[in-house]
Amino acid sequence: MPAAAATAPTEPAKSRVQPPPQTGEALILLSLLQEKGRFLDYLMEDVSTFSDAQVAAASRVVHQGCAAVIRECLALTPAHGGKEGERITIDAAADPQQYRLIGKVAGTPPFSGVVVHRGWKTSKLALPRHMRPIDPNGLNVITPVEVEVR
Amino acid sequence: MSKQFSVGIDLGTSNSCVTICEVDGGAARNIEITQILGPSLVGEKPLLASALYLPVPGEYAEDSLRLPWHEGPAPDYVVGAFARERAALVPDRMVTSAKSWLCNPHVDRRAPILPWQAELDQPKVSPLEASRRYLEHMRQALAFDLQQHAVPASVDDCHVVLTVPASFDEVARTLTYEAALAAGFGQVTLLEEPQAAFYAWIAHSMEAGADVPWHDQVAEGDLILVCDVGGGTADFSLIAVAGSADGLSKNLELHRIAVGEHILLGGDNMDLALAHTLKAKIEDDGHELDAWQFLALVHAARAAKERLLADEALQEMPIAVPSRGASLFAKTLTTTLTREEVVTLLVNGYFPLTASGELPAQRKSVGLQEYGLDYATEPAVSKHLARFLKRALENVKSDEALAASIGARAGLDQSTILTPTAVLFNGGVFEAAIFRQRVVELLASWLGPGRALKELKSAGLDIAVSRGAAYYGAVQASGKGIKIRAGTSRSYYLGMESPMPAVPGFVPPVKGICIVPQGTQEGTELELAGREFGLVTGEAVEFRFFSSTVRAGDRVGSVVDNATRSLDELAGLTLTLPPVEGVAGQVVPVTLHPLVTELGTLELWLQHTQSSNRWKLEFNLRAEE
Numbered sequence: 001m002p003a004a005a006a007t008a009p010t011e012p013a014k015s016r017v018q019p020p021p022q023t024g025e026a027l028i029l030l031s032l033l034q035e036k037g038r039f040l041d042y043l044m045e046d047v048s049t050f051s052d053a054q055v056a057a058a059s060r061v062v063h064q065g066c067a068a069v070i071r072e073c074l075a076l077t078p079a080h081g082g083k084e085g086e087r088i089t090i091d092a093a094a095d096p097q098q099y100r101l102i103g104k105v106a107g108t109p110p111f112s113g114v115v116v117h118r119g120w121k122t123s124k125l126a127l128p129r130h131m132r133p134i135d136p137n138g139l140n141v142i143t144p145v146e147v148e149v150r
Numbered sequence: 151m152s153k154q155f156s157v158g159i160d161l162g163t164s165n166s167c168v169t170i171c172e173v174d175g176g177a178a179r180n181i182e183i184t185q186i187l188g189p190s191l192v193g194e195k196p197l198l199a200s201a202l203y204l205p206v207p208g209e210y211a212e213d214s215l216r217l218p219w220h221e222g223p224a225p226d227y228v229v230g231a232f233a234r235e236r237a238a239l240v241p242d243r244m245v246t247s248a249k250s251w252l253c254n255p256h257v258d259r260r261a262p263i264l265p266w267q268a269e270l271d272q273p274k275v276s277p278l279e280a281s282r283r284y285l286e287h288m289r290q291a292l293a294f295d296l297q298q299h300a301v302p303a304s305v306d307d308c309h310v311v312l313t314v315p316a317s318f319d320e321v322a323r324t325l326t327y328e329a330a331l332a333a334g335f336g337q338v339t340l341l342e343e344p345q346a347a348f349y350a351w352i353a354h355s356m357e358a359g360a361d362v363p364w365h366d367q368v369a370e371g372d373l374i375l376v377c378d379v380g381g382g383t384a385d386f387s388l389i390a391v392a393g394s395a396d397g398l399s400k401n402l403e404l405h406r407i408a409v410g411e412h413i414l415l416g417g418d419n420m421d422l423a424l425a426h427t428l429k430a431k432i433e434d435d436g437h438e439l440d441a442w443q444f445l446a447l448v449h450a451a452r453a454a455k456e457r458l459l460a461d462e463a464l465q466e467m468p469i470a471v472p473s474r475g476a477s478l479f480a481k482t483l484t485t486t487l488t489r490e491e492v493v494t495l496l497v498n499g500y501f502p503l504t505a506s507g508e509l510p511a512q513r514k515s516v517g518l519q520e521y522g523l524d525y526a527t528e529p530a531v532s533k534h535l536a537r538f539l540k541r542a543l544e545n546v547k548s549d550e551a552l553a554a555s556i557g558a559r560a561g562l563d564q565s566t567i568l569t570p571t572a573v574l575f576n577g578g579v580f581e582a583a584i585f586r587q588r589v590v591e592l593l594a595s596w597l598g599p600g601r602a603l604k605e606l607k608s609a610g611l612d613i614a615v616s617r618g619a620a621y622y623g624a625v626q627a628s629g630k631g632i633k634i635r636a637g638t639s640r641s642y643y644l645g646m647e648s649p650m651p652a653v654p655g656f657v658p659p660v661k662g663i664c665i666v667p668q669g670t671q672e673g674t675e676l677e678l679a680g681r682e683f684g685l686v687t688g689e690a691v692e693f694r695f696f697s698s699t700v701r702a703g704d705r706v707g708s709v710v711d712n713a714t715r716s717l718d719e720l721a722g723l724t725l726t727l728p729p730v731e732g733v734a735g736q737v738v739p740v741t742l743h744p745l746v747t748e749l750g751t752l753e754l755w756l757q758h759t760q761s762s763n764r765w766k767l768e769f770n771l772r773a774e775e
Contacts, residue, residue, distance in 0.1 A: 054482070058482045
């Protein structure tokens with residue numbers, strides 16, 4: 001990174017911060033969601049000035065496009081295969097990542113409780129890869145300005 | 151031939167696909183094709199869009215189109231998903247349907263003509279070169295995949311089978327083969343796509359866990375239609391099930407007895423038809439759509455169609471089309487696509503229940519200056535199917551042996567078409583059960599009362615062709631498993647001008663002499679006996695070259711009186727003879743030796759009658775003026 005090297009003498013502290021690898025993944029995902037599902041357009045506009053019908057119409061665009069991105073990059077299934085509202089027992093061998101205990105949590109497993117939300121999990125994470133490192137401190141374009149040449 | 155892996159490549163009109171399997175059985179696996187998904191963005195997809203985008207110099211930062219396997223400068227073009235995406239918005243810089251251009255006889259397929267009719271300030275590419283780029287990408291992606299999976303083998307350790315449409319003539323097949331060699335494949339075998347789909351069905355039925363092996367699903371006398379409607383093209387073949395004497399495969403033999411014509415009609419047409427209907431609805435509401443919104447509409451229409459066809463309870467699907475700018479809420483247009491529209495437009499429009507005698511209208515011959523891609527003007531697949539089955543009957547009737555082998559059961563004399571008794575579907579269009587049901591209904595109506603039509607269960611409509619090709623490669627390499635008896639799908643002819651006194655304003659008819667009969671097996675060398683040609687050294691010799699898919703009865707030397715009317719003319723054949731050592735005079739006597747290679751290509755050799763010298767005739771692809 002020539003830019004960092006040039007500023008090194010005056011800002012020694014900054015040059016020591018090495019960006020962790022693949023920091024760009026979030027930007028890649030955001031960029032995909034915007035390109036295919038207009039995700040940022042949807043979030044960044046003030047929704048209060050529009051009618052419910054207008055919001056609904058826009059949601060269809062976002063829903064269709066973003067769902068397609070998620071389906072392509074991830075293999076999503078509910079983290080809990082059963083129904084919400086059913087009573088389950090979580091013993092000591094259960095993966096702690098799989099469950100979040102709420103309410104009166106005390107003592108030691110096994111815990112017995114009711115499924116409030118079935119959660120999500122994915123067996124695949126296939127995001128496109130950036131071929132050049134992304135500088136988290138730099139300015140990164142998520143979606144370029146579109147210009148129609150006439 | 152001791153290759154460890156077999157690789158099947160489906161070089162599709164709109165999408166391509168690669169499958170690998172071990173020659174000694176073992177599961178087949180589809181290669182996840184690494185490709186450019188955006189500037190500096192790389193990822194894997196199961197299909198490679200057969201699209202090529204030629205960016206303006208400087209459109210992307212240097213190296214942003216680099217793939218993991220590129221050393222040195224990155225290429226100045228993009229292939230795959232990103233190319234298709236870009237190409238849709240910058241149509242003048244995209245190359246698509248290169249495959250259909252490969253079989254367009256009106257253009258020089260080695261000349262840089264694509265993007266067609268675009269004004270480009272940089273070099274264009276030829277249909278051959280576009281195909282080469284797709285194939286090269288797949289070869290590199292395959293090598294990369296083998297490396298990523300730590301498979302101790304290289305692409306050269308793979309027996310590669312490349313599929314081509316059954317409707318491809320010899321020129322298009324040769325060009326495809328040439329493109330594969332130029333793409334860096336050491337050797338490839340060519341296989342017709344409908345056959346590949348059929349092999350996939352065989353392989354699927356023999357897998358562990360499958361219910362019924364293929365030979366229990368069909369019986370002697372069955373006539374199987376392979377009905378393949380993909381994104382851009384429709385391709386038909388007929389495979390006959392015959393009894394076999396050698397006791398192999400439960401005493402059944404498979405013969406591919408007819409192939410169809412190249413029809414540029416497919417699922418993309420259907421999505422466009424829906425989008426135009428929706429566009430009209432939106433415009434009736436007083437809104438306007440720009441080109442970009444129309445594209446979004448095509449996508450939305452496709453998605454809605456798939457939902458409607460997959461779920462019979464749905465009566466309509468809402469469609470929302472955003473505007474181009476960032477304001478999503480104020481400018482999104484909405485309409486609905488109803489189930490009734492889909493059924494009327496697509497099922498009745500593309501697969502109407504027509505009589506077997508209803509054929510597509512004969513195309514008026516278009517002036518050569520207007521040529522582009524020869525899109526089908528008749529949208530009814532049903533009528534194209536009727537025409538195919540009528541020509542198949544003509545083909546079978548022209549050959550006594552062939553007619554005898556399937557004739558009695560099919561009732562050849564009474565019918566006007568050769569009606570199949572079973573159907574195997576292929577291509578993305580048939581993902582929707584409603585189209586399969588409609589074709590079955592159509593064929594059953596042609597078959598007549600009391601006779602049942604079987605639908606064979608496909609192995610997966612999008613990937614069957616590459617899977618089947620990989621399976622076929624394994625059969626070839628190991629010698630184990632059943633092969634369809636196919637041989638050449640067409641018969642080939644050399645044009646000869648009839649000697650005739652000159653009459654002003656009258657062009658003497660050209661006779662066609664059969665040099666390769668239909669069904670000639672791979673690895674056969676023929677000789678056109680009794681005809682010697684005198685060639686002058688240093689001068690280019692030109693032959694006119696014809697083919698036919700409906701003359702199974704012709705043998706080597708058979709003469710067709712009016713070749714230009716009865717046969718399809720292909721690119722001419724040409725050769726400039728080098729000086730021959732030891733030949734005193736200028737005229738060299740030669741005989742013609744056609745050779746159908748083991749790889750499925752056709753070579754035409756001129757053999758010097760007095761020495762072992764031989765020269766190969768090449769296709770002359772210069773466009774006619």
